[in-house]
Amino acid sequence: MVTLQNIRPIDDAKLSELGLTWHTDKDGSKYVGDALVEVTQAEAEAYYEAANELYDMYAEAAQYVIDNNLFFELGIPFNLIEPIKKSWENDVHWHLYGRFDLSGGIDGAPIKLIEFNADTPTALFETALLQWALLKYNNMDEESQFNNVYDAIRENFKRLITLFDDTELFDERYEGWKILFSSMDGNEEEEATTRLLQQMASDAGFVTGFEYLQNVKFDEEGIYDREGNEYEYWFKLYPWEDIAIDEPELATTLNAIMQNQRAIILNPAYTLLFQSKGMMKILCDLFPDSPYLLKSSFEPLKGVKQVEKRVFGREGANTKIINADGSVAVSSDGPYENFKKVYQEYAEFPQDIHANKYQAGVFFAYEGCGLSFRRGGEILDNMSKFVGHVIV
Amino acid sequence: MKHIASLASGVALGSAGIAMMSILSGCESAQEQQQAQNKFLVIEQQENGKYVVIEEMPTEGPSRAIIRERDEFGNIKERFMNEEEMRALAEQEYKKVQEGTSETVQSGDTSAGMGLGGTILAAAAGALMGNMIANALMNNKNFANNAANANRSAYSRSATPSSSTSKSSTGKSYFGSGSSKSPSSSSSYGG
Numbered sequence: 363m364v365t366l367q368n369i370r371p372i373d374d375a376k377l378s379e380l381g382l383t384w385h386t387d388k389d390g391s392k393y394v395g396d397a398l399v400e401v402t403q404a405e406a407e408a409y410y411e412a413a414n415e416l417y418d419m420y421a422e423a424a425q426y427v428i429d430n431n432l433f434f435e436l437g438i439p440f441n442l443i444e445p446i447k448k449s450w451e452n453d454v455h456w457h458l459y460g461r462f463d464l465s466g467g468i469d470g471a472p473i474k475l476i477e478f479n480a481d482t483p484t485a486l487f488e489t490a491l492l493q494w495a496l497l498k499y500n501n502m503d504e505e506s507q508f509n510n511v512y513d514a515i516r517e518n519f520k521r522l523i524t525l526f527d528d529t530e531l532f533d534e535r536y537e538g539w540k541i542l543f544s545s546m547d548g549n550e551e552e553e554a555t556t557r558l559l560q561q562m563a564s565d566a567g568f569v570t571g572f573e574y575l576q577n578v579k580f581d582e583e584g585i586y587d588r589e590g591n592e593y594e595y596w597f598k599l600y601p602w603e604d605i606a607i608d609e610p611e612l613a614t615t616l617n618a619i620m621q622n623q624r625a626i627i628l629n630p631a632y633t634l635l636f637q638s639k640g641m642m643k644i645l646c647d648l649f650p651d652s653p654y655l656l657k658s659s660f661e662p663l664k665g666v667k668q669v670e671k672r673v674f675g676r677e678g679a680n681t682k683i684i685n686a687d688g689s690v691a692v693s694s695d696g697p698y699e700n701f702k703k704v705y706q707e708y709a710e711f712p713q714d715i716h717a718n719k720y721q722a723g724v725f726f727a728y729e730g731c732g733l734s735f736r737r738g739g740e741i742l743d744n745m746s747k748f749v750g751h752v753i754v
Numbered sequence: 755m756k757h758i759a760s761l762a763s764g765v766a767l768g769s770a771g772i773a774m775m776s777i778l779s780g781c782e783s784a785q786e787q788q789q790a791q792n793k794f795l796v797i798e799q800q801e802n803g804k805y806v807v808i809e810e811m812p813t814e815g816p817s818r819a820i821i822r823e824r825d826e827f828g829n830i831k832e833r834f835m836n837e838e839e840m841r842a843l844a845e846q847e848y849k850k851v852q853e854g855t856s857e858t859v860q861s862g863d864t865s866a867g868m869g870l871g872g873t874i875l876a877a878a879a880g881a882l883m884g885n886m887i888a889n890a891l892m893n894n895k896n897f898a899n900n901a902a903n904a905n906r907s908a909y910s911r912s913a914t915p916s917s918s919t920s921k922s923s924t925g926k927s928y929f930g931s932g933s934s935k936s937p938s939s940s941s942s943y944g945g
Contacts (some may be wrong), residue, residue: 371779376777376778379777380774380777402760406758407757407758410757410758469883490767491767491770491771492772495768495774498775498778505760505762507760508758508759508760509759509760510759512760512766512768512771513759514770521812558770561768561769562768565768575929576927576928576929576930578928578929579925580926580927580928581925581926585925586925590925600929609928611928615926625795649789730758731759
């Protein structure tokens with residue numbers, strides 16, 4: 363059973379002022395839960411360990427996919443194979459941050475990997491800032507949270523320059539290279555996420571800029587804001603597979619930009635390998651004994667309750683929960699039905715007394731750096747709620 | 755064995771955190787008359803009892819500060835200081851400057867920090883006392899040195915980035931630019 367600690371919520375006006383304007387979902391319900399999930403120190407440690415170990419496994423699996431040319435199996439669009447390989451070969455294409463979605467981890471349930479949001483993870487503002495603000499607002503101990511997200515990502519920005527060396531060397535080595543941050547105009551949540559990352563980069567010491575996606579200019583020699591200023595880095599909160607499919611000409615241009623070493627794109631193209639849920643099957647093949655993995659296959663599993671997903675489905679869309687006898691328990695529609703299917707053994711999410719289900723999200727930036735929860739029903743969709751945590 | 759890290763305070767959140775601390779404490783400004791040089795400071799008492807500025811941010815509202823002090827057990831406690839209180843302390847200190855007794859104009863090592871009044875005057879003389887007084891103070895070499903010593907915020911140390919030279923690019927735009935195709939605004943990629 364998930365134990366909750368009720369707290370005094372921050373009202374909508376204040377949330378907006380803090381920068382969280384998406385506090386109310388389309389159905390009028392509150393997006394931010396007015397309770398915190400109680401987590402023990404040992405449970406928080408276990409989430410941290412899981413994220414670190416899973417990341418190492420993903421890195422090994424990505425190498426395996428590249429060595430064995432398994433891009434088709436993962437549903438990777440053909441026009442991204444070259445950018446993926448190029449970004450993988452050179453450490454300057456540094457992975458800034460990702461978020462592991464996990465079941466279990468509290469109340470004795472084992473931690474199991476649900477998926478890895480490696481390319482365009484959101485819930486960043488909520489995890490890094492909001493759940494800390496909830497502690498602060500309720501006069502609780504600000505240290506009683508597994509939340510080092512802001513600092514960890516700020517440090518990881520420095521590693522764009524220092525790579526595996528000490529980030530203290532950033533000031534010495536940084537020569538004014540600029541990062542352009544972009545999100546889609548009209549989506550406040552994505553813009554706030556992107557601008558938060560920009561702030562982290564500025565705090566790290568980078569010169570930064572922001573430009574909506576549709577105003578960014580590209581040619582084979584570089585990436586520019588609307589004024590024509592060239593940037594050495596471009597962070598886009600926009601899925602790689604959507605670039606590949608919806609903007610194929612841009613995919614070609616980005617490949618040329620990487621080839622000509624004119625700009626580095628973040629998160630790197632290889633994070634699409636991590637993002638593909640097909641990786642779950644590869645991980646199972648490579649690490650059959652890992653305690654973190656649920657049995658996964660490209661074919662329906664036999665005789666077990668399972669979840670059918672699309673390799674690039676997001677927010678619970680196009681998902682089916684299939685009972686052991688083959689009947690469908692629950693399913694969701696969505697725009698991802700053209701992507702390949704993957705089947706993952708069903709894992710029960712921890713529940714509270716109202717039978718709400720909780721999925722843990724563990725942020726990763728060089729190492730595990732913060733925890734938060736999503737609360738919802740059987741399939742966690744975009745109506746699911748954000749719930750912070752407190753270490754007890 | 756503890757591996758996971760927490761936030762000791764909002765100060766660890768850098769510029770994002772101090773803006774939020776201000777809002778959560780109910781001390782946000784109602785966009786009063788704009789004075790570009792006004793400052794939001796986070797001042798921390800060191801173990802030796804002296805104060806240093808650890809974060810600094812320009813603000814459009816009145817100047818204000820979060821003072822992080824140590825109680826008798828060495829635990830950090832935070833209190834808020836509004837512009838009036840800051841100005842009162844700065845004026846008191848400025849009086850000492852005129853009398854020649856303020857540590858802000860003494861030569862010697864102030865790298866360990868100064869008293870609270872001195873620290874505030876050093877960090878925000880312009881905002882609190884006006885430019886004429888601030889300029890006069892800064893012309894005093896000791897004051898300038900001490901002001902630099904008392905401020906450890908990244909903001910005060912970082913030089914204003916020089917804007918890059920514009921280069922005309924023939925670059926092409928994507929993502930529905932220049933067409934009537936409106937981007938989907940319901941997407942959110944958190945998965």
